[in-house]
Amino acid sequence: MKTKIKLFTLSFHLTIASFSNANFYKIIAQENLKSLANIENDQKEGFCSFIEKIDNQSFGSVVKTKLEKQLNPNTHDKRRLIFSLLDEYEKNHETPTTSIIDIKTIQDLELLCGSKSNPQFYLGSQIDRTITESGRIALYKRLIQPTSNTEELQSQQEIIKELVNNQELFNELNDTLKNLTIPENVVLSFWDSEDIFKMMLEQNKVLNIPFLEKIKSFKKLSRWVNRSEKILEGRGRIITVFDWVSTALMLYGAVELPFYAITGKNITDKLPIKDFNKIAPYTITGAMCWAFGRVFSEQWNSRITGSIATNNYARGLYYYYVEWDTEKIIVNGFQTKMSHVANYINSLQKIASITSQNPILNQKLTTVKKFNKNLEKLASKSNDLKHLFRLLQTNTIKKKENANRFLDFWSRIRVAYILMTDLKNDFIDAMLAVGELDAQLSIAKLYKEFENKDVKFCFPTYLKETATPAFSIQESWNPMIAPEKVITNNINIGSTYHSSPNAIITGPNAGGKSTIMKGFISAAIMAQSLGIAPAKEFALTPFKNIITYLNITDDIAAGNSYFKAGVIRARDLIETVENNTDGFTLTAADEVFGGTNNAEGQAAAKSLIQTLGENNNNICITNTHFPLITDLQKETGLFTNYKVSVEYDQNGNIAYPYKLENGISHQKIALKILREEGFGDVFLDRAQNTLENINNL
Structure with a gap:
């Protein structure tokens, strides 16, 4: 039976704040799981439905079905599993975080989840070239954790350049990661609370005597017997x-x-x-x-x-x-799973060997460097881990001999499965390292993919020792638009480029103002997180804060109207800019205070934009339909007016160039758009008369 995904499976509660005091993986999960809202996932089975399924099928068929789902789980189940285990991991391990962007900015720019109408379409999904699920989470983590540390950013770029330019290294790592696809799924299944294989072992333990299990000495004996393949083999x-x-x-x-x-x-x-x-x-x-x-x-x-x-x-x-045929299916299922675990461990060792021989990866990638050191120690960390590693190298588990033959070695598989279940948490660090490496390889793939296309990714230049913030981007494009359709744009902001420190963009509806502005801000975030940006050239001062005022909606639950929600967000922008006294801030504001009457809305909007623009440590980019805001260029000298325009084809229909140019737009095309969308003459004539009356006031 299928059912729509339940968005709050993990009971994550999101607050609009920085990440400094938050459970980081919960925040990623809360946002990203919403992107799977339209994907069906398998409904969790209760005991009765499970028994009913066995009544309708043979037990062997049920085991086969369960195994197939573990080898090839659906997207939601796999994503949920890895978020769950990382959430638990984070409770005992500190996760370094930054607070350059907040949750509202992540939502505004659709970094981890798209709009309600298309939640699967978001920036993270558009730039994702990862192979493993751990790599995908690592990429999302990196995307929403930009840094203003120039040395870290330059190290990040060195890593990507090495992967881009060293084709042999790139191919070797890519091939090894491809071999991890199914093994990673199997390893993740050990965190599944409804793992049928684990349940079968629990029900068929040797010395499985409920009352005696409460006696400590007997429990110890039972544990020893069930982890000794020699005793189990003799039996x-x-x-x-x-x-x-x-x-x-x-x-x-x-x-x-x-x-x-x-x-x-x-x-x-x-x-x-x-x-x-x-x-x-x-x-x-x-x-x-x-x-x-x-x-x-x-x-x-x-x-x-x-x-x-x-x-x-x-x-x-x-x-x-x-019964023999069913047992054969069950044993083969266990053997298949453990052979994939063995492949996973072998691939980890191969990755460690490859990266340890490359000085850039070994020194610049902290997670991988730590992984290379810890992997050598892992096998000797405990007797149980030694035991597990030894069993994983046997021909039985590698499927080089039949586990069902006479006087078989099924006990080896059984013990290895029990040990892996007990020791799975020892492999999370390795999983995180693989994810980080996969994420870096994904960034390199993204860069290489666009090298010969009309639009490209570049390695941004990070400006240092400047008194005021600067932002210069050439042939910038928004990755949310199809590369073959997107239009590039340029802008220079800041005294470094002999330009004013702020930008005002005007233009008619659907002209591309918001898309262009979002492209600029997304480029800054990618430059400070991934080390590459969607542009031909990009230079910027690293920003300590990047914050947006976009997509404001009413919040009925909190009792906030559309206008009040905008007021709260405006306060966030002002406080962020004023509190950032030792770094630079990049702010983006789209159609501020549009939820009230025109006169008060313009007055409040102009005051907000002027307040943001007058701060020497801040760059403000704003879109507006309010004419008063464009006066700030003449009144303060701190703003430059830009516009997007529309054209008309030979049939009189609207055409959109989506190009940014200097100046103020005075075009009004809302009624024209309504006509093209099929609104009738009576409706439009009435609207036109009303507009003329307003203009004559």
């Missing part, structure tokens, strides 16, 4: 021998008794029926057949008794085969 061999003897006797009975029933004679005197009956009770199936035959032998002659016994033996053989 398994004994059981296997008895199973084969039982099968042989049932087979003999199924052949001998029909012959005896017909002829009254034995096929051979060496194994007469009376002797067989003495042996049969030593097996459960044989005992039942023997008892059944004994009861009927008192009432029926030997031929009838033989026929009944024959049927019982034949049924016993059939059910034995069914």
